Amino acid sequence: MRTNFKANAGVRFQMLSEDQLEELFNGVLHVLEYTGLEVQHEGARDVLEEAGAWVDGERVRIPAYLVKQALASAPRSFTIFARDGNPERDIHIGPGRAHFGPGPTPPNFIDIETLERRPYVRSDARIVATICDALPNIDFCESLGTISDVHHELAATYEFAEMFPRTSKPIVAWSYGREDAEEIHRIAVAEAGGQAAFEKRPNYVHYCEPLSPLVSTIEAMDKLIFCAEHRIPVIFTPCPLAGGTAPVTAAGIVIQAAAESWMGLVVAQTLRPGLPFFMGGVLSVMDMNAMILSYGAPELSLMMAGATELAHYAGLPLWQTGGCTDSKTLDEQAALEGSLSVFFSALSGGDLCHDVGYTESGLTGSILQTVMMDEAIGYVRRITRGIEVNDETLAVDVIDTVGPDGHYLREPHTRRHFKSEFWYPTLSDRRNFEEWEMMGGTTMGERTVTRAQEIMATHEPAGIRPKTERAIEEVLAAAEERVE
């Protein structure tokens, strides 16, 4: 027996000190109390005023104690359940658990057959869901695009209807507003076995996006309120640009993003105490020459790590960002930017890391990037698992047995551990030159494309209930009627 033995179960890093985090935290409270936000949704303003916020026209200021109450009622740990009841696919949110998945709504997509950039279409949602379902290091699913070949108001509904049967990993859904949010919810609830069953075991997450700087738009609040009413785990995530729609400094943008997100938190927790809530924010720089929001900048990783540490300090899970790039194609830049950001995201322990597969600064979704990043995430996860230290792993007795000039290949200790201690690549090549050449002399990019195509040709996701299939048909028919 040991006493007072302290062990690190994995590799983590802490960037900001307790004092610095307290400064950031107080900065957020200050902005919410003294500057306030423009809340354009009248119902949300009423909820906030009733709770004790100060409402002056559309400007809402929230005294710090109210924010602290909301933080106290929001859970730090909860579970998003796989729709098919497979516990290995549940997502447990909690300290030291980093999960990864794609992002929503780029207008373009890289075709996995022709490798051309073209508008995102309905069948792409099936491809993304099927491939995400098969990738071992992708934990949740998003569409990587906005469907362009259905009625424009129904893009989100069709997207969910196409993805839900093709992946049993939890989906992060988005919608334009309340009507399509309802349609999506009807599909998820059919599979869960009714609203009451869904509330106990939620099987998807909804995504709302307020506007920077400091505006809670009608749509964002309407969706948030819908989620609170139906106990749908919710992400409230602004997209501020440092130097453009937010302060240029990393500390400043973290404070502003948190204030924007926590306005949603206060509304959500007032309406539905205990609602699973992800603090959000895609935080990066506005490139002052290219004039884009950079998805490959080192500052993105740095600012996201700052936001993660602040969220965890405040007791909230964070909607992280990584695996994305400003590159237009599956090249060295895409690998560099994507890999470093997933590594940093995993180190910070951000809870759901999205945008794995964003390219061209968020304008083009690429499932090929996601496939390549699945490899990077596997690599990173081996590192963040850290070094286990106990009698078995110290192997002092094995060292003694083998002694000088021996070898370890036949040792039971080696056989016991070589599979779990080592990570084995899927896409990276470790063969010698001759074998590599004999196997076609391919690049990692070429192998990535082949893997995506092979998954599409062979992978069979777990099915949905027949009842849910009917529900999807009904929802789509009713949705078409709605827009007629």
Add this chain to the structure above:
Amino acid sequence: MSDVLSEISAAVIKGNKDSIADLTQDALETGQEAQTILNKGLMPGMDYVGVEFRAGNMYVPEVLRSARAMQTSMDVLKPLLVAGGVQMMGKVLLGTVKGDMHDIGKNLVGMMCEGAGFEVHDLGKDISPEAFVTAVKDFEPDIVGMSALLTTTMRSMQHTIDALQEAGVRNRVKVMIGGAPVTDTFAQQIGADGYASNAASAVDLARQFVDGA
């Protein structure tokens, strides 16, 4: 070139808003025409800024500072230019279309057009087709610029062009559009006169429109 004109160019390049008003007065007092100050002092400065920006040597905040310096000088020169019957660069009407609240790109276009000598009237964001039509009638711009960030609100650009057509004012203006999801193809589809992928090329496009007119 006279010293004061090159000092004005330098003040534009450095974005020295505080000194440029005095420099402009000095130039006028030493007998320079307002037109000469514009063409040989301010414009060479802004042209240099444009070249350096495209080369990646200057950045947006610096360009905006230069544009602001140019504006400060123009505030002094404009009444003289107008009184002298000089044709101004042209008038630009800007707005982010109905349903869209994302306006930072449009704001940039406005500031950079002003820097290039255009008179800019910015309607703001979430602007309905009707509001664009009314403003075209009231402000009589040469160019209408529309922006959208969302794929959903892009369609409002089409509606606005249709509304200009119906009101019988479409032929009076050139229409340029921009925003992250907007493309040249989309501009052609909806019958816009041009598309710019960023604020600097929007200024180039606006120049082409007024030069060609």
